[in-house]
Amino acid sequence: MAHLRIGNQTITQAEIVHLLAGYQMLPQLCRLVIIERAIAGFELTPSEKLGVIEQFYQNNQLTTPEAQAKVLKHYSMSLEQLEAVAMRELRIEKFKQATWGTKLESYFLQCKSQLDKVIYSLIRTSDAEVAQELYFRIKAQEQTFADCASLYSQGQEAQTGGMLGPVTISQPHPAIAQKLTIYV
Template sequence: MAHLRIGNQIISQAEITHLLAGFQMLPQLCRLLIIETAIAPFELTPSEKECVIEQFYQNNQLTTPEAIAKALEHYSISLEQLEAVAMRELKIEKLKQATWGTKLESYFLQCKPQLDKVIYSLIRTSDAEVAQELYFRIKAQEQTFADCASVYSQGQEAQTGGMLGPVPMSQPHPAIAQKLTISQPGQLWPPMKLDEWFVIVRLEKLIPAQLDDAMRSTLLNHLFETWLAEEISKAQLTIHDDAPAPVLITR
């Protein structure tokens, strides 16, 4: 029967399974197995394989035969397994592109209101009369927003003259975000009550999200992780002490 030796300790196959469970590593194993199954159909061209392996060796300081041999011994893997690790990320990228690449534009448009960034000014105070007075001072240009915020605002924004951002539109309180969404730059809103606060908001700048390479990567990663979380939640982890394999994952 297969076993694992660590120093003078011999761990049986059944014990390995229970150790993985005890150290809460089964969900991670499940994640990796699901990924391996999903990327199995994707092949790399010889040039892609050569490039990613070379880059992997460079990134991990495996630049000499001795260093590679030491890594193989340290991880108890073969050269073929090490190269499979090196190729995994590119295969995952191929999976992402094949599965969600054509859906990115529509998904981006769906998510764009939350992806847009905003710079805005905020004053919050627990006193309704103070909020109203400050609003009229700013509107009449008797005092600047920054001066009023620095003196009267009761949050951390006082340290920046009330200025916040750039932040995703999804970050501010939904009521504030709703005002910012329909604002023009420089538009000042009368005080509104949010929980225990009275807040004054002014839009400074709207920064629309763009479907550039960085955004594409972010959205692909989000779609991939969402899919993976769903697959993990559907998987059933079952330990069989008398089974030849330590963990069975069934659907």
């Protein structure tokens, strides 16, 4: 049975799962194992490997053998494991492209109305004469939009100076949403 030694404490295999769960690290481990399985078939060319490892070392200040050795010791990993970490992001990118690359744009366009969010200002009143008077006051800069909204709006926006949002573009009344899509 394998043991893990941390300082003067010895942890058994059975205790590792319990500790991972207790420290809320088990979901992260499961996620990473699933990702590794998904990208297993995506290999990098020798030049891609070299480039991504070199970039990883640069980004993490691991350009000297001493710096690399220090990280390897700190994380108790081999050089091969460190290089696998360096290559993981590019392999994930290859997986994404192979899995969703051609479908992504159409999916985005399909879901765009649920993803676009807007912030807009509104004064809600049932009196057309009041609405027209407020329009002229704001246009003539006699009063600010926020002041008018706070004083005359009949909806929840009265508390925010007329501001609503961020909300998805599909949430406002369709007539308002249509006007707002011009600016999105």
